[in-house]
Amino acid sequence: GDSVTQMEGPVTLSEEAFLTINCTYTATGYPSLFWYVQYPGEGLQLLLKATKADDKGSNKGFEATYRKETTSFHLEKGSVQVSDSAVYFCALSDPDGGTASKLTFGTGTRLQVTL
Amino acid sequence: DSGVTQTPKHLITATGQRVTLRCSPRSGDLSVYWYQQSLDQGLQFLIHYYNGEERAKGNILERFSAQQFPDLHSELNLSSLELGDSALYFCASSVGLAGGPRARGTQYFGPGTRLTVL
Numbered sequence: 001g002d003s004v005t006q007m008e009g010p011v012t013l014s015e016e017a018f019l020t021i022n023c024t025y026t027a028t029g030y031p032s033l034f035w036y037v038q039y040p041g042e043g044l045q046l047l048l049k050a051t052k053a054d055d056k057g058s059n060k061g062f063e064a065t066y067r068k069e070t071t072s073f074h075l076e077k078g079s080v081q082v083s084d085s086a087v088y089f090c091a092l093s094d095p096d097g098g099t100a101s102k103l104t105f106g107t108g109t110r111l112q113v114t115l
Numbered sequence: 116d117s118g119v120t121q122t123p124k125h126l127i128t129a130t131g132q133r134v135t136l137r138c139s140p141r142s143g144d145l146s147v148y149w150y151q152q153s154l155d156q157g158l159q160f161l162i163h164y165y166n167g168e169e170r171a172k173g174n175i176l177e178r179f180s181a182q183q184f185p186d187l188h189s190e191l192n193l194s195s196l197e198l199g200d201s202a203l204y205f206c207a208s209s210v211g212l213a214g215g216p217r218a219r220g221t222q223y224f225g226p227g228t229r230l231t232v233l
């Protein structure tokens with residue numbers, strides 16, 4: 001079945017450092033890929049998405065490129081801020097795999113940014 | 116704000132009890148999904164409804180059931196509650212079964228209901 005593997009956390013960075021959170025996936029079809037963010041005590045917010053190979057999703061300075069050849073969707077940000085401290089989830093949906101386009105999530109990566 | 120609403124925000128109850136969690140999808144969305152987030156299991160898909168019909172089941176216990184009403188809101192019923200059912204329960208909505216090429220599987224999440232079973 002479909003699966004998502006994320007790098008283990010927590011990741012601790014100083015403000016203005018470069019961020020990479022690795023995500024790889026396994027899927028039988030042609031999935032859409034997502035990054036969701038969960039701030040402390042809050043729900044899941046869609047951060048960015050890519051629906052086909054070579055698409056780049058971007059939002060709030062975060063970027064991720066859908067790499068079919070390496071089955072990856074790594075999240076990057078050039079300069080993190082303290083306000084980016086949260087848990088980041090990589091997820092996939094296989095909307096062509098029948099009527100059930102459920103999201104399959106990775107385990108989440110906690111990011112802590114310090115001054 | 117995603118446009119998806121969930122009530123209540125917090126729920127504290129005792130073992131053996133039954134609770135109902137409510138979700139209203141974004142305006143125009145026909146699909147509702149329920150997910151459970153727990154420390155040991157992570158985020159797990161429970162069930163999917165589209166326009167009132169059940170479309171898929173995931174790791175949903177037999178003690179749990181759901182329905183989607185004609186106005187498209189959904190309810191998740193949890194019965195014979197156990198300590199291990201304590202978790203965050205999220206609902207999410209999407210435009211439709213696939214949502215077209217731009218949406219393609221995109222789901223928007225509500226703020227969640229935190230269930231504590233004592």
